[in-house]
Amino acid sequence: MYNKTKKGVAIIGGKSYFYRSSWEANIACYFEFLKNAGEIKDWFYEVDTFWFEKIRRGVRSYKPDFKIINNDDTFYYEEVKGWLDSKSKTKLNRMRIYYPKIDIRLLDTKRYKTIMRNRALIKGWGEHLVGDDISILKLAPANPKEVELDRLSNLF
Numbered sequence: 568m569y570n571k572t573k574k575g576v577a578i579i580g581g582k583s584y585f586y587r588s589s590w591e592a593n594i595a596c597y598f599e600f601l602k603n604a605g606e607i608k609d610w611f612y613e614v615d616t617f618w619f620e621k622i623r624r625g626v627r628s629y630k631p632d633f634k635i636i637n638n639d640d641t642f643y644y645e646e647v648k649g650w651l652d653s654k655s656k657t658k659l660n661r662m663r664i665y666y667p668k669i670d671i672r673l674l675d676t677k678r679y680k681t682i683m684r685n686r687a688l689i690k691g692w693g694e695h696l697v698g699d700d701i702s703i704l705k706l707a708p709a710n711p712k713e714v715e716l717d718r719l720s721n722l723f
Contacts, residue, residue: 572676579691590679591632597682598633598645608636615644617669619661629658631671640682643670650676659666660687 573589580599586592591612598610611634618628631644648655651673662671686692 582612588611588647591650591704593686593689593692594633594645594647594674594679594682596689598635599691600689605638608638608640610635617662617666618666622661624629626657626661628656629662632674643672645674647674647678 573590574585574587574678575587576583577592577595579595582595584595586595595610595612599606601607602609609645614634615633615710616628616630632647633645634642635645636642646655646659651659659671659673662669682689682691
């Protein structure tokens, strides 16, 4: 599914994550922009997993791409998808059934392109891509724990 996308480790807002696509890394930059502007309190990447306990075959869990914490401490999830394959549709449908009170928003191609129009204002947008990997300073280590956050934090 991700074989044609650029993926790898990126540090955005002092947070080191392995992003599965350049879109996810760019949207992380967007959420960091919103955080710095005071529009949201914080954001996290792939922090929660939802299990579908009664399901025995097929899609049994779902891990949304982003958890967004609002300034009033309420939260919602964002799923970044350029297109929805059948597995993704199944996950979202099961979320509606098993977790109807969880707010999940789809960040599709249309929303991505709308955000992308303002990419010049968003620090880091598109800057993490090097070859087939998302990178910081073109030197992102394979293990995110090896990253020296203090040394790199002044670059952002």
